[in-house]
Amino acid sequence: MALSENEVLAGLAEIVSEETGIDTAEVESAKSFTDDLDIDSLSMMTIVTLAEEKFDVRIPDEDVKNLVTVGDAVSYITKAQS
Amino acid sequence: MTTLNVKRGPEFTRILGLGVSRGENSVPNEDIIGPINSSDEWIRKMTGIATRVRANADTSVIDMSEHAAREAIDNAGIGADEIDAVILSTITYPHMTPGGAPILADRIGATPAAAWDISAACAGYCYGIGQADALVRSGAARNVLVVGAEKMSDYIDPADRTISYLLGDAAGAVVIGASDTPGIGPTVWGSDGSGAQLIRQTVSWLEVRDDDAAFPTLTQEGPSVYKWASFKMAPVALEAIEAAGITPDDIQVFIPHQANVRIIDQLVKQIGLPDHVAIGKDIVDSGNTSAASIPLATERLLRDGDAKPGDLALQIGFGAGLVYAAQVVVLP
Numbered sequence: 001m002a003l004s005e006n007e008v009l010a011g012l013a014e015i016v017s018e019e020t021g022i023d024t025a026e027v028e029s030a031k032s033f034t035d036d037l038d039i040d041s042l043s044m045m046t047i048v049t050l051a052e053e054k055f056d057v058r059i060p061d062e063d064v065k066n067l068v069t070v071g072d073a074v075s076y077i078t079k080a081q082s
Numbered sequence: 083m084t085t086l087n088v089k090r091g092p093e094f095t096r097i098l099g100l101g102v103s104r105g106e107n108s109v110p111n112e113d114i115i116g117p118i119n120s121s122d123e124w125i126r127k128m129t130g131i132a133t134r135v136r137a138n139a140d141t142s143v144i145d146m147s148e149h150a151a152r153e154a155i156d157n158a159g160i161g162a163d164e165i166d167a168v169i170l171s172t173i174t175y176p177h178m179t180p181g182g183a184p185i186l187a188d189r190i191g192a193t194p195a196a197a198w199d200i201s202a203a204c205a206g207y208c209y210g211i212g213q214a215d216a217l218v219r220s221g222a223a224r225n226v227l228v229v230g231a232e233k234m235s236d237y238i239d240p241a242d243r244t245i246s247y248l249l250g251d252a253a254g255a256v257v258i259g260a261s262d263t264p265g266i267g268p269t270v271w272g273s274d275g276s277g278a279q280l281i282r283q284t285v286s287w288l289e290v291r292d293d294d295a296a297f298p299t300l301t302q303e304g305p306s307v308y309k310w311a312s313f314k315m316a317p318v319a320l321e322a323i324e325a326a327g328i329t330p331d332d333i334q335v336f337i338p339h340q341a342n343v344r345i346i347d348q349l350v351k352q353i354g355l356p357d358h359v360a361i362g363k364d365i366v367d368s369g370n371t372s373a374a375s376i377p378l379a380t381e382r383l384l385r386d387g388d389a390k391p392g393d394l395a396l397q398i399g400f401g402a403g404l405v406y407a408a409q410v411v412v413l414p
Contacts, residue, residue, distance in 0.1 A: 040128065042344050045309040061306040 002081040008055065008074045015050045016070075019043055029071035037070075057081055089221030095214070096265020097414040098160065098225070098257045101153025102381045103146040104368060105137035105235070105251035114247050117240040125247060130343025134250035134369025136235045143175045144182050146253035147231040148189045150377075154227065155190065157414065158257035162191035165257065166223035169213055170199045171206025171230045171373040173402070174237055186229065196223070203281070204339045204401025205271070206230050206373035207254065211397075212269030212407055214258035225259040230373030237283075239299040245281070246299065248342070250369030254377020256414070264412075267326030270318055271407035280306050281402035311345045311400050315408075316352035319398050322408035328394065333359050335383060335395035335413065340365035340375035349398075360388040372401065380413065389413055 003011070013027035022037055033039040039047070044067075048059050051073070057080035059067075067073045110133045111122040125131055137146065147170060155162055170183035183197035202209040207230035214226035231253035238246035258266070281302040289295040315338075323330055336359050338346050343365060350361060362379030371378060376397050383389035391413055398408035 041305045042128065042308045042342075045305045046312070046348065049309055049313050061303070061309065064305070 003055070003078070005074050005078050008077050009070070011054055012047075012051060012070065012073060012077070015047050015054060019046050019050070027070055029069065029074060031070050032068055033070065033073075034068075051077060055081060091219045091221035092260035093219065094261040094264045095218045095258055096261035096263075096412055098259045099154045099156065099158030100377060100381055100384075100414050101150040101155070101157060101255045102374075102378050103149035103153075103253045104378065105135035105146070106141065107136050107138065108133045108367070109136050114240065118243045118247055120243070120247070128342075128344065129248055130346075130363070130366055131248060131369055133367050134248070135252055135367075135371070137233055137251040141233070141251075143172055143231045143233050143253070144186055144189065146233070146251065147182065147186050147229045147255065150231070150253040150255035151186065151190050151227055151229055154255035154257050158225070158259065160225055160257065160259070165192040165195050165225045165227050167214070167217055167226040168192055168195050168197040169210045169226060169228050170197070171202060171210045171228070172199060172232055173201055173203050173206070173372060174232045174234055175199065176236065182231075187227075190227075192227065195227075202373070202399075202401075202405045202407070203403060204341060204370075204372045204375065205399035205403070205405040205407045207376045208269065208397060208399035208407035208409060209271065209405070211256070211258065211266065211409060211411070212271055215266045215269065215409075218258055218260060225257055227255060227257055229253060229255040230375075230377060232372040232374055234300070234370075234372060237299050239284075242299060242301060244304055245302040248370040249300070250371045252368060252371040252374040252378055254374040254381070256377060266412075267322065267410035269407055269409045270322040270325055271405075272318070273406070274404045277310065277404040279303070280310065280404065308342065308345055310404065311341060312348035313352060315398060315400050315406060316349055318406055318408050319349065319353050319396060322398070322410055323396060326410040328410065330355055332394055333396045333410070334393040335360045335362070335389040337362040337376050337379050337383070337395050337397040339399045339401065340368065340379055341370055341401070373399075384413065
């Protein structure tokens with residue numbers, strides 16, 4: 001069953017926290033992966049891969065550059081699930 | 083009915099001897115950050131590299147190969163005339179033909195050994211080990227010299243931020259021969275040409291001739307390569323462990339292609355290697371030397387005492403193609 005955006009956000013926050021050590025509460029929709037969370041391109045790929053596994057979706061490499069904010073990723077994953 | 087004779091070789095093979103040759107110059111990050119507008123801190127954070135070894139202008143792929151090969155043959159305790167095949171893995175030998183391997187074979191006194199080049203980029207050393215193991219066990223060769231050699235600095239663009247700053251020049255060589263006990267596990271290998279654009283030469287030679295394109299250099303889609311290498315190669319490594327009839331707990335040394343420390347660390351995690359495993363990280367000082375990187379890291383582990391002869395080592399190469407190969411070996 002497809003997860004809600006809030007559920008995806010919670011799951012994504014766990015992945016980001018595991019990869020970077022950032023507190024899950026800091027992983028908010030409006031935050032930019034690069035500018036606000038200081039996540040580099042390689043860590044972003046790890047997060048994307050773990051998100052693909054966790055949410056059973058596929059996120060092609062060429063789409064990753066469009067995932068600027070946490071909210072962008074949450075929307076992408078939510079849509080990809082449905 | 084007339085039947086043909088077939089040759090059969092020994093049941094087992096192993097690495098009999100190892101030799102390496104690193105580029106003469108250790109080039110620190112400070113020396114290359116200008117054209118890429120970067121910093122020592124950024125390169126260390128993104129790759130783990132502090133220095134890379136680069137050869138003098140007049141040092142060739144064959145020169146480095148010869149040095150490494152002589153050392154490997156010496157360490158193997160055999161004569162060059164006992165080598166029946168020479169495999170040179172390189173993507174930077176600057177002649178399409180003749181290949182470098184016959185010239186190398188002649189220089190080291192192995193003529194008339196069969197000799198050929200292979201182009202399997204950063205997987206080339208493990209491809210060569212797989213070929214050599216099969217050749218010896220089939221009886222096609224008593225001993226095989228496998229050399230991974232690259233002068234990457236001939237194909238770099240100092241202003242390229244994707245791969246050039248990682249690259250170094252070196253050669254690594256091993257002699258593979260018969261063994262009383264299994265010393266090389268089954269090779270698990272493959273390719274995925276759908277990813278051919280991820281690591282590539284910027285332009286073809288025809289574009290240089292017909293379109294006045296600049297001399298070709300190397301480029302890569304770094305994040306995509308990181309994802310592929312870190313997450314798709316872990317199952318390949320696990321398959322090689324399983325094919326050898328052992329478990330990750332049995333592995334004593336892990337020697338992946340030295341592409342990036344971030345990839346190495348992620349592979350360790352994804353494979354699930356236990357803490358006791360010694361990890362090859364020669365990349366920190368030597369950079370990414372493509373086909374030479376695994377033998378270089380092997381030599382470093384042995385020299386530093388982090389690994390010892392007889393240890394079980396998982397090695398895996400992966401790179402442009404995309405191509406990959408892995409096997410478990412007993413260290414010489």
